[in-house]
Structures are given as structure tokens and as C-alpha cells.
Amino acid sequence: MSELMYTQFNTTRNMLLKKISDLDPKNLDVQPIGFNNSIHWQLGHILTVTEQFMFGFPENTDNIPANYKDLFGPGSKPADWSDNVPSVEKLETQLKEQLERLNAIPAKQFGEKLPEPVLGNETVGELAVMAAFHEANHLGRIHSMEKVIKNQ
Template identity: 85%
Template sequence: MSELMYTQFNTTRNMLLKKISGLDPQSIDVQPIGFNNTIHWHIGHILTVTEQFLFGFPDNSDNIPEEYKNLFGPGSKPADWPDNVPSVEKLEQQLKEQLERLNSIPAKKFDEKLPQPFLGNETVGELAVMAAFHEANHLGRIHSMEKVIKNQ
């Protein structure tokens, strides 16, 4: 089972990284009609939520700055951002580094029970599956937003 987990993380993350490298820089901070956020926000959100789910951010992880929780966490939005938001290039590099850490999670870790169920998940492995699903979901939103922005 854990091999499939690594495969899913690598497949989805590499598709995300490929998408980021091909983005029109003019589109990343556009919030199209009907969408709550920007492509820039989605990229940071994927990084932040994966860090929360699998590495205990912000309490147990210092791999990304604590301010990311306010910038990219659930309920956040670009309209509330200060002037010093990390660039997409910086987020892209952090996503690559995070993938290395994801691939370093020992397979046995996925069998561990969570201290308490989280979003209906009871083990680290179940939460990892949720993280992979979450990333793929937001990648789909990025694809959709890109198409809408091109056609506006």
C-alpha cells in the first residue's frame, strides 16, 4: 500500500510542478469571476495543507514559515495578503523540497494511529491519502482557472 502512496504523491506533485513551470506569469495573481482565490494562492495552499497533514505544521514543523498558515491556510484569501507574499518560484522550490521529505517518510509510519481522528482519518496513511486527494483537487482547480483566465 505504501508504494502506491509514494507513487500517487510523486505523480500528482510532478504534474503540479510541470503545470507551475508552464504558467503564464500574468495569470498567477488573477482571481477570475466565480473563483474564491488565485492560482498563486492554490500553489501555496497545497504546500501548506500538505505540511499540516503530514508534518504537523506549524507546531511540529519548521520547514516552511509559520506565516504561511495565515497566507495559504483554509479560509485565507489573497485579498487579505500583505505586500511580502512568497513568490510562486519560492513556493515551487518548497514544493520540490517537500516532495523529497514525503518520499522519506518510512512506510511503517503510514500504519500509525493518529492521536485523534482528523477529518475522518484514523491513521497517518489515511491522512496521506487525503493529502494526495487534496493536492489533485487543487491541481484541477488550477487547470480550470487557467482556462477561464485565458478566455476572459
């Protein structure tokens, strides 16, 4: 299973990074009609939630700043941002660094039981599947947002 997890993380993250390079910078902070956030927020959200699922952010890791939970965590939105919001370029760098850390997770760790279930997931591997699904879901939202913005 672990080889499939690495493949899934790499495939999805590399598609996301390719999408970032193809995006029109003027559209990154547009909140399209029908959406609660922006593409900029989506990128930070993917980074933050993956960090929560796979590395125990913010309690057990300092790979990203603690304020990311408030900026990009579930229920947050750009309308609540004040300052200290990282640029898309910074998020892109952090997404690349995070992928390196994901690939460094020892294969045996995917079989380990979590101290308590997270969203119904009982092992690190199950949570990794959830993280990969979550990222792919938000990548789809980014595609949709881009289309809506172009047609507004």
C-alpha cells in the same frame, strides 16, 4: 500500500510542478470570475495543507514559515495579503523540497494511528490519502482557473 502512496505523491506533485512551468506568469495573481483566490494562492495552499497533514505544521515542523498558515490556510484569500508573500518561484522550490520529505517518510509510519482523527482519518496512511486527494483536487482547480483566465 506505502509504495502506492509514494507513487501518488510523486505523480500528483510532478504534474503540479509541470503545470507551474507551463503557466503564464502574468496569470498567477489573477483572481478569475467565480473563484475566491488565485493560482498563486492555490500553490501556497497545496504546500501548506500538505505540510499540516503530513508534518504537523505549524506546531511540529519549521519546514515552511509560520505565516503560511495565515496566507494559505483554509479560509484565507489573497485579498487579505499585506506583505511577506512568497513568490511562486519560492513556493515551487518548497513544493520540490516537500516532495523529498514526503518520499522520506518511513513506510511503516503510514500504518501508525493518529493521536486523534483528522477529518475522519485515523492513521497516517489515511491522512496521506487525503493529502494526495487534496492536492489533485487543487491541481484541477488550477487547470480550471487557467482556462477561465484565458477566456476572460
